[in-house]
Amino acid sequence: DELDILAMPWFGMDIGGSLCKLVYFEPKDTTKDEVDSEVETLRNIRRYLTKNSAYGKTGHRDTHLQMNDVHIRGRRGTLHFIRFPSSEMVNFLALAKSKGMANLVTTVCATGGGAFKFEEDFRREVNMKLEKFDEFDSLLKGLQFADAQNPSECYYWANPTDDTTCAKVPYDFSNPYPFLIVNIGSGVSVLAVYSATDYKRISGTSLGGGTFLGLCCLLTGCNTFEDAIQLAAEGDNTNVDKLVRDIYGGDYERFGLPGDLVASSFGQMNCRERRSKVSRQDLARATLVTITNNIGSIARMCATQEKIDRVVFIGNFLRVNPIAMKLLAYAMDYWSKGTMKALFLEHEGYFGAIGCLLQFHD
Numbered sequence: 001d002e003l004d005i006l007a008m009p010w011f012g013m014d015i016g017g018s019l020c021k022l023v024y025f026e027p028k029d030t031t032k033d034e035v036d037s038e039v040e041t042l043r044n045i046r047r048y049l050t051k052n053s054a055y056g057k058t059g060h061r062d063t064h065l066q067m068n069d070v071h072i073r074g075r076r077g078t079l080h081f082i083r084f085p086s087s088e089m090v091n092f093l094a095l096a097k098s099k100g101m102a103n104l105v106t107t108v109c110a111t112g113g114g115a116f117k118f119e120e121d122f123r124r125e126v127n128m129k130l131e132k133f134d135e136f137d138s139l140l141k142g143l144q145f146a147d148a149q150n151p152s153e154c155y156y157w158a159n160p161t162d163d164t165t166c167a168k169v170p171y172d173f174s175n176p177y178p179f180l181i182v183n184i185g186s187g188v189s190v191l192a193v194y195s196a197t198d199y200k201r202i203s204g205t206s207l208g209g210g211t212f213l214g215l216c217c218l219l220t221g222c223n224t225f226e227d228a229i230q231l232a233a234e235g236d237n238t239n240v241d242k243l244v245r246d247i248y249g250g251d252y253e254r255f256g257l258p259g260d261l262v263a264s265s266f267g268q269m270n271c272r273e274r275r276s277k278v279s280r281q282d283l284a285r286a287t288l289v290t291i292t293n294n295i296g297s298i299a300r301m302c303a304t305q306e307k308i309d310r311v312v313f314i315g316n317f318l319r320v321n322p323i324a325m326k327l328l329a330y331a332m333d334y335w336s337k338g339t340m341k342a343l344f345l346e347h348e349g350y351f352g353a354i355g356c357l358l359q360f361h362d
């Protein structure tokens, strides 16, 4: 049906505590008639989104994540992945308005807390109705869709502790159940997934990506996630943490605790002399290691309790963050004595938004 393309909900939106994720479906199978009858505003918006990779000061399109040749509801097209800070929503709406969005009668599929918080702003500023979906339903639908579309979506880290041999290795996730999802956003949620539709949220922690970034800004004076990760990459947490060997002089052999294991995160920082020697980089690294290991430990307990051995870590905390991914990979393997596996997905922070796009008129 020709009109479908014009009435299509080309957006899926996940408005989180830190970042707004926007997935845009660009149809590629349009007929000449469709193109001719396309509303000009719509065409302009499509051009604006697909010709640029930066929008305003804080909007970014993750071009490396673009998915070509995807099929949604009988249409073929390209999925584009865009993000901006949720704190910029007012500016985003102003931009959308300036592009003529308010003149299109549109419903946008949205999930995340911001779908509730900003609902009235969308209606007032750009005449948009938000069709709200549950964030975990969306997350799961998006994850399954992305994995089915993209053969290299799922991977694990081989040799995570060895810088010269460590590598991303594709993982065949076509037979996934049961598995655990650990979604590391501003906070953390843990889901146990038993089938495509049967899942439950079993745990969570408020010590998440938002905590990492917040503490890092406080401790180092940095201002962005990218800077925090860069600092952490140059730092050494053993100048900040108290290790087993700082307490035992070596391994704690009786219980198999290696000397280089962190016994107390930030445990050296009570000492004035130690504090005077520590660098911003060390503090950033220690913050990253503290938050990551705590999440790894919760993930392991959840997996044990649910008798599940595959744990998929997602969320934008893992964006440009190989240090955290490798730490999780190592910790899951080491503490489970090789019985549990940490898995990762390329579209790590976008599954809620993808799932939202797919759910329209389901």
Ligand code: ADP
Pocket (backbone or CB within 6 Å): 015, 016, 017, 018, 019, 020, 085, 112, 184, 185, 186, 187, 208, 209, 210, 211, 212, 213, 225, 226, 315, 316, 317, 318, 319, 349
């Ligand atoms: P939410 O839905 O809660 O916003 P996300 O999955 O989008 O969760 O992850 C948010 C977290 O991702 C932040 O707390 C931060 O640790 C990390 N992050 C990665 N990139 C950025 C960025 N450009 N700006 C802010 N936080 C970022």
